[in-house]
Amino acid sequence: MPKALRYLLIGLAVVIVVAATAWWRRPAPAPAPALAQHSYTTALEQAHNGAPGAARVLYQQLQRSDLPPERRARLYAELPHYPSPRALAFARADLGADNLLVRNAAIDAIAGLVAPPQRGALLGPLLDDPIQDIRYHTARVLLELAPQDLGVFAGPLQAVLDDYVNTLESEPDSVEAQAELARLYRHDGDYRQASLAIHRVLAQTPGDLDAIVTLAQIQDAQGQPDQARNTLADALNRQPGSAFLQHQLGLWLLAHGQEEYALLALTRAVELEPQHSDYRYDLAVALHGINQLQPAQQQLDELLRRDPADRRARLLLIDYWKQSGQLQNVQVLLAELEQQNPDDPAL
Structure with missing residues (x-):
């Protein structure tokens, strides 16, 4: 074999070995970008926390x-x-x-x-x-929509509800089905059937707080306010640390014109679960209802400090600040709302 050809073949062999070694030692391909996942997580966190630009990243x-x-x-x-x-x-x-x-x-x-x-x-x-x-x-x-809000869909809604009731009645051993059935019967004003359904729930889950509250609501609707209050009071005696029961008792007392006692129960609910936005919101509304404007504002201000995304509380606090002539505070709240969502209709 000519010397030149031998050198050429050796050179080619070296190139192949080097190329193969480089191929096997190449870095592993980068994993699928985690950017999208991180972007989703960040967007959800911003929206939940009411951060500036929350609407934009949520829409993205x-x-x-x-x-x-x-x-x-x-x-x-x-x-x-x-x-x-x-x-x-x-x-x-x-x-x-x-x-x-x-x-x-x-x-x-x-x-x-x-x-x-x-x-x-x-x-x-x-x-x-x-x-x-x-x-x-x-x-x-x-x-819960009124007939005038349903318009032509009032009839179709009733037809679906009738079918829904029939489906739920076929599941007498299901706690969830019977609780929903009690709600539907109560809405239709059939309190006897509602009571039967909720007692089936309580027979299986005696400590179900939602069912206890529903029972009290049914009793109240039947013209038995004392029995309804006793139902709530007995449950509270068994679970005095239940913010949910305190809140429900407060709402019941408000509905029956007992504002002072209602405020005690609503305040206690907030003390037990200070992070619960609905409890603090209802307390603010109750305070405003007895002309306690400043304490109501303070409750809403604290609510927004804990949950800046709560638009309902923000708009109510704007209204309360307007009532007291604190327009500078109104401007601050509106500016924060615009940072969150510049397309908000309230702006």
Whole structure:
């Protein structure tokens, strides 16, 4: 073999060995970017905490088509705090999504985004949906609407509710089904059937606080206020540290014109669960109802300090500051709202 050819073959062999070694030692490919996951987590955290720009990052995530249904549904749970035409467009589009969880989340979001008349118009068509769970979920959302807000959907709603009741009655051993059945019967004014259903719940779960409160509500609706109060009081004697029972007793006392005692119970609920926004909000409303404007403002101010995303509390506090002529505070709250969501209709 000529010497030149031998050198050429040796050189080629060396090149092949070096190339093969480099290929095997190449760095592993970078994993699929974690940026999207981090972006989702950050956006959800910002929306939940009412951070500046929360609406923008929330909308950005809702534009994505690669989110798992559970994650998309969690975004919709935050959406009612950030209303806008764009927010409503996202929810309306997902009313026809392929996933049941996402569709139900979109229904709930619309219920929180729009006023009752528009709610009936947007969700009413779903009462004729081929999927039973969608029909039932829509009926639960529309249950408390007045007939004038339902319009042409009043009849379809009643038809779905009748079917829903029949389904629930076929599950006498299901605590969840009987609790829902009691709620539906109470709404329809059939207190005898409501009482039977809730007693079936309590027979299986005697300490169910939701069922105890429902029983008291049924008793009250039947014209038995003393028995209703005793039901709540007995439950509180057994569980004096229950913020939920304290709150429910406070609401009951408010409804019966016993404001001073109601404030004691509502205040105790807030003391037991200071992070619970609904408890503090109801206490603020009760204080305002007896002309205690400054304490009501303080409660709402504390609520927003703990939960800046609570739009309902923010708008109520703006109204209370207006009433007291504190326009500088109004401007601060509006500026924070604009930072969160510049398209908020309240602006």
